[in-house]
Amino acid sequence: MKNVWHWKPLGMVCEVMNGGTPKTSVPQYWNGSRLWITPAEMGKRLSPYVDDTERKITVLGLRDSSAQVLPANSVILSSRAPIGHLVINTKPMATNQGCKGLVPGEQLQHKFLYYYLSSIVELLNSLGTGATFKELSAAKLKEVSIPIPPLPEQRRIVGILDEAFAGIATAKANAEKNIRNARAIFESYLASVFAKRGEGWVEKPIAECFKVHSGDFLPAKAMVDAGKFDVYGGNGINGRHDQKNLSGSNIIIGRVGAKCGNVRYVEGDLWVTDNAFYISEYFYKFDLEFLSRLLGVCRGTEGWAA
Secondary structure, eight states, X not given: OOTTOEEEEHHHHXXXXXXXXXXXXXXXXXXXXXXXXXXXXXXXXXXXXXXXXXXXXXXXXHHTSSOOOBOTTEEEEEEBSSEEEEEEESSOBEEOTTEXXXXXXXXXXXXXXXXXXXXXXXXXXXXXXXXXSOBOOHHHHHHOEEEEOOHHHHHHHHHHHHHHHHHHHHHHHHHHHHHHHHHHHHHHHHHHHHHSOOTXXXXXXXXXTEEEEEOOOOOGGGOOTTOSEEEEETTEEEEEESOOSBOSEEEEEEOSSTTTTOEEEEESOEEEOTTEEEEEEEXXXXXXXXXXXXXXXXXXXXXXXX
């Protein structure tokens, strides 16, 4: 680093402020106009910036608790459960006791502080203490060192990082769009193939073609990383188990979850949970790979029944 960069403890270049929570049993403390954020809410955010909160407290709740109002453009760090969520408040805001508010001094640009703290989350975690869950104290946080280049250099670095992260976000959005488009084209092609029925094709209700059966209940604690067999649930593979309840070539159909109705052709030994069906009996001869493709096109059709 350049010689004009200096390392200083955060406590020398920021005011570190604790948060607090008004008593939830006092209605007069809640649903007011004062913004108030928690680590749980911070973890849901996709943007570094926050200008509104899910819950708000009243002036009375602020007065009668240890919560403090952070000025706009402070950096808020979750200091427990977990340590490391970060946001920048664009409006004055209070926090609960699971957060620390860092108000940068004149020699520190707030976005530079945000980016630097983001880069040392692992270090911040290592400084946490506690038996039930780790918590980073204000005293420990104040001792953490930060490089302090001149303000113009800080702004230049922030500009470079902003541009880089914007590029990453655009690339990710484009990739997700391309995947959606490819899936739509593929499903459209499959639908057209099956719509052009050849000689000898017949149409029958699913119940006349095969029978489905629900898998077996398996609690999450029974799954083990070192298990021999894949565990199939409603959304596909969701773990490993040391026992199997299905072998050979099979078609698995998710019956609950975000991907309900997904169809998978699988071979080998596995465990199917009660969040999925498998075809247990066929009334006609099928090429199972063909059948899985056909059922995939029909995804969303009602009528799966054990």
